[in-house]
Amino acid sequence: MPQLDPAVFLPQIFWLFVIFGLIYLFIAHSAAPKITQVLEKRQARISSDLEEASSLQAKAEAARVSHEKALEEARLKATSTITAKREAIKADVEAEYAQLTEKLGAEFASAEVKILAAKDKALDEIRVMSVDICKEIIQSVSGLDLDKKIVSERVGAKFEAVKENANG
Amino acid sequence: MASPLAQFEIKTLIPLQVAGYDISFTNSALFMAITVAAIMFFMTVGMRKGALVPGRWQLCVEMCYEFIANMLHDTAGRDARKYFPFIFTLFMFILFANLIGMTPYFGFTFTSHIAVTFAMASFVFIGVTIIGLAKHGFKFFKLFVPAGAPLALMPLLVVIELVSYLSRPISLSVRLFANMVAGHTMLKVFGGFVVALGALGVVPFAFIVALTGLELLVACLQAYVFAILTCMYLNDALHLH
DSSP: OGGGOGGGHHHHHHHHHHHHHHHHHHIIIIIHHHHHHHHHHHHHHHHHHHHHHHHHHHHHHHHHHHHHHHHHHHHHHHHHHHHHHHHHHHHHHHHHHHHHHHHHHHHHHHHHHHHHHHHHHHHHHHHHHHHHHHHHHHHHHHOOOOOHHHHHHHHHHHHHHHHHHHHO | OOOTTGGGOOOEEEOOEETTEEOOEEHHHHHHHHHHHHHHHHHHHHTSSOOSSOOHHHHHHHHHHHHHHHHHHHHHOGGGGGGHHHHHHHHHHHHHHHHHHTSTTTOOOGGGOHHHHHHHHHHHHHHHHHHHHHHHGGGGGGGGSOTTOOGGGHHHHHHHHHHHHHTHHHHHHHHHHHHHHHHHHHHHHHHHHHHHHGGGGHHHHHHHHHHHHHHHHHHHHHHHHHHHHHHHHHHHHHHOO
């Protein structure tokens, strides 16, 4: 085994220390600090980005809350406006309705009076006509020329009863 | 056919002698240099932009870094942070050495030399012991006294603890060395079969393909094991038990 020849020990160990020392110096003073710096820079960037993100999130959350509050306020205001308007309209409608009812009532009353008057007038005319017709019928049936006054009295009595019926 | 162990031979490239000591630049040293150059290239090019959003290459470098940083933090705690460059270097050095050593034909794996692994393990062992002594002073030797053990058993337990502590550099170095030697030898042996069996050589060839995959895994795993054991030893030294 060539490894066990003592003659190869010293040159290898000498160069090992020289060359290992070289790479140690390179890594300790150049490569490792550079990597450390890059990693730290990245870590700093990540944490600052995260911080920024969380602050932005807080801002967004605040904006959302205030927006919701504004929305709620607007909704309340709208509801109260609608309620007030509705009340006002209701009052208006009621007033108008009452007015109209009153007006119509009056018209109804006057119309009723007129109708009654017309009816009475019509009945009176019918009575006069009935008396004439009855007198003519009696005359043509029995040949009796009754006094108009008597006919009028008799027919009138019947007529009052009919009229009572009609109105009752 | 060359011996399967011929791949571990050290060839002197530039003979060098200082004060009578042989410090020749060998193929082993060459591959150490290649390893270091590859790590520098990997890291420098990977991190050249230092982008906030990493590309693929940068991500690879960062993943290596964070892998070792998390491992060190989890096993040895927060106060081991200052030893991070060393652990990171150790891991990258062994990882790249093992992986570059997997290069067919040209590759030389210097982690398959006990001299190299033992030098690294001893360095870790001595360093960790010095750190422990500097931090805890005489209390450091409490490491060899298991808490809550019966007093009668204490002499035996202290001896066991002491032996297990002292065998750390051996187990640490032999583990890496043996894994590398076994894997590369096996690859070479089966490589020989491919040539020897002619048309039937596809069978050992398929085996080599599978074995290469396994060896790549072992290359990464052994680097990880070396690094995490170093972290554990460091944890013992920093926090005792």
